[in-house]
Amino acid sequence: xxxxxxxxxxxxxxxxxxxxxxxxxxxxxxxxxxxxxxxxxxxxxxxxxxxxxxxxxxxxxxxxxxxxxxxxxxxxxxxxxxxxxxxxxxxxxxxxxxxxxxxxxxxxxxxxxxxxxxxxxxxxxxxxxxxxxxxxxxxxxxxxxxxxxxxxxxxxxxxxxxxxxxxxxxxxxxxxxxxxxxxxxxxxxxxxxxxxxxxxxxxxxxxxxxxxxxxxxxxxxxxxxxxxxxxxxxxxxxxxxxxxxxxxxxxxxxxxxxxxxxxxxxxxxxxxxxxxxxxxxxxxxxxxxxxxxxxxxxxxxxxxxxxxxxxxxxxxxxxxxxxxxxxxxxxxxxxxxxxxxxxxxxxxxxxxxxxxxxxxxxxxxxxxxxxxxxxxxxxxxxxxxxxxxxxxxxxxxxxxxxxxxxxxxxxxxxxxxxxxxxxxxxxxxxxxxxxxxxxxxxxxxxxxxxxxxxxxxxxxxxxxxxxxxxxxxxxxxxxxxxxxxxxxxxxxxxxxxxxxxxxxxxxxxxxxxxxxxxxxxxxxxxxxxxxx
Numbered sequence: 001x002x003x004x005x006x007x008x009x010x011x012x013x014x015x016x017x018x019x020x021x022x023x024x025x026x027x028x029x030x031x032x033x034x035x036x037x038x039x040x041x042x043x044x045x046x047x048x049x050x051x052x053x054x055x056x057x058x059x060x061x062x063x064x065x066x067x068x069x070x071x072x073x074x075x076x077x078x079x080x081x082x083x084x085x086x087x088x089x090x091x092x093x094x095x096x097x098x099x100x101x102x103x104x105x106x107x108x109x110x111x112x113x114x115x116x117x118x119x120x121x122x123x124x125x126x127x128x129x130x131x132x133x134x135x136x137x138x139x140x141x142x143x144x145x146x147x148x149x150x151x152x153x154x155x156x157x158x159x160x161x162x163x164x165x166x167x168x169x170x171x172x173x174x175x176x177x178x179x180x181x182x183x184x185x186x187x188x189x190x191x192x193x194x195x196x197x198x199x200x201x202x203x204x205x206x207x208x209x210x211x212x213x214x215x216x217x218x219x220x221x222x223x224x225x226x227x228x229x230x231x232x233x234x235x236x237x238x239x240x241x242x243x244x245x246x247x248x249x250x251x252x253x254x255x256x257x258x259x260x261x262x263x264x265x266x267x268x269x270x271x272x273x274x275x276x277x278x279x280x281x282x283x284x285x286x287x288x289x290x291x292x293x294x295x296x297x298x299x300x301x302x303x304x305x306x307x308x309x310x311x312x313x314x315x316x317x318x319x320x321x322x323x324x325x326x327x328x329x330x331x332x333x334x335x336x337x338x339x340x341x342x343x344x345x346x347x348x349x350x351x352x353x354x355x356x357x358x359x360x361x362x363x364x365x366x367x368x369x370x371x372x373x374x375x376x377x378x379x380x381x382x383x384x385x386x387x388x389x390x391x392x393x394x395x396x397x398x399x400x401x402x403x404x405x406x407x408x409x410x411x412x413x414x415x416x417x418x419x420x421x422x423x424x425x426x427x428x429x430x431x432x433x434x435x436x437x438x439x440x441x442x443x444x445x446x447x448x449x450x451x452x453x454x455x456x457x458x459x460x461x462x463x464x465x466x467x468x469x470x471x472x473x474x475x476x477x478x479x480x481x482x483x484x485x486x487x488x489x490x491x492x493x494x495x496x497x498x499x500x501x502x503x504x505x506x507x508x509x510x511x512x513x514x515x516x517x518x519x520x521x522x523x524x525x526x527x528x529x530x531x532x
Contacts (some may be wrong), residue, residue: 088120098224115378192241205232281295302314369395
């Protein structure tokens with residue numbers, strides 16, 4: 001009778017599986033001694049098992065850290081049945097099409113624990129390209145695939161995931177603040193795609209979109225990655241909708257077409273009929289909300305929206321810096337001075353005005369006007385404008401201010417700082433500057449301010465296809481997707497009746513949108529109305 005040694009029977013198999021499970025449960029890997037201690041096995045037995053598993057590529061040894069991790073063969077076997085129906089087969093044609101469209105490397109990835117794992121890759125056409133290996137695992141919080149997957153999760157699951165995640169910085173641009181990450185994920189959900197702006201590796205950018213199955217469950221994500229000098233921020237914003245559409249087609253092959261996360265909110269946005277502006281900006285409601293002034297900055301003109309009709313009211317000599325109310329009229333400030341414009345378009349020059357470069361203006365209480373001007377050295381000075389045209393400086397900030405908004409009930413002035421992506425609060429009678437929120441650069445550039453009746457702060461995200469609302473404690477609680485990439489400014493008007501919640505008008509830019517992108521964003525340069 002032949003005697004079967006333990007190394008050839010089921011006992012050895014069970015021990016080998018125990019080793020695999022222990023290593024799989026430890027993303028950082030385990031050393032031989034630690035494995036032996038954890039499993040209660042002799043070190044010699046663990047050594048023999050590891051040698052066999054390494055030879056079969058089920059386990060690999062990290063020679064630097066001297067630990068064992070799961071091997072590539074585990075990934076290959078898992079890939080055969082990963083996220084059935086066959087996600088890889090459904091995604092492969094779209095990955096090739098995106099590769100051919102962009103010339104860059106495209107990827108398919110899926111969530112595995114707290115990492116994303118690369119399931120498929122189509123190499124780009126350039127010699128210098130992204131080349132992440134199949135089976136490579138990456139952190140979720142700093143990859144476009146990971147952020148796209150997180151954004152598509154149910155709210156509770158997403159927040160729980162982020163709350164428990166270790167947000168390790170891999171580059172100086174990695175998001176390590178949970179509030180900032182959640183804010184970017186909400187924006188990603190609205191526009192349908194995520195951006196990795198050199199967050200996992202300097203010099204590499206990536207745009208990704210989630211793949212959803214018939215039940216709306218996220219199954220993975222596809223992405224395009226390449227060197228930052230080729231995948232500029234502007235190019236990523238153009239590629240984002242293409243990647244999102246490809247991801248929807250992948251989902252359609254799995255069962256039915258995945259829903260668009262932003263479709264519900266986009267339907268609430270109406271386009272104001274009328275000619276477009278090169279660079280619309282500075283929308284300003286009258287106190288009763290019956291009329292709206294706004295400006296075309298580059299073809300300098302003041303426009304008036306009233307009774308459902310938009311028309312040119314007056315033209316000026318140089319690019320417009322801002323508009324403020326003056327009774328029933330409006331004051332237009334441009335690079336060569338300031339003029340008062342009546343509702344009939346009559347203009348009167350104002351001789352006494354601010355010295356220096358005007359950055360932003362807004363109305364305060366009663367007849368107060370707040371203004372920000374650029375400082376000769378750097379940064380901005382902010383204060384109240386006197387009738388003499390002099391500025392009573394209250395604050396100095398080391399960045400350039402883009403927009404101001406006054407919140408009367410809170411006695412606070414808000415300012416946008418596009419350089420850092422921040423919105424700050426300046427308390428009346430206080431010298432301190434409080435940072436309300438910082439929007440990640442991959443979400444778009446903060447541009448414009450409006451404060452609603454509940455004290456919520458709205459800002460537009462230029463190149464982010466959306467506007468967002470921030471609470472007074474700095475929480476991003478609402479995202480509205482837009483049909484244009486470059487919203488520039490917004491203004492809030494209270495409700496016309498007690499049951500209403502008010503409305504926001506959004507100005508947009510056309511000049512900065514590439515010609516080939518206008519087919520996808522034909523309303524660029526027009527006013528948009530959002531009923532709240």
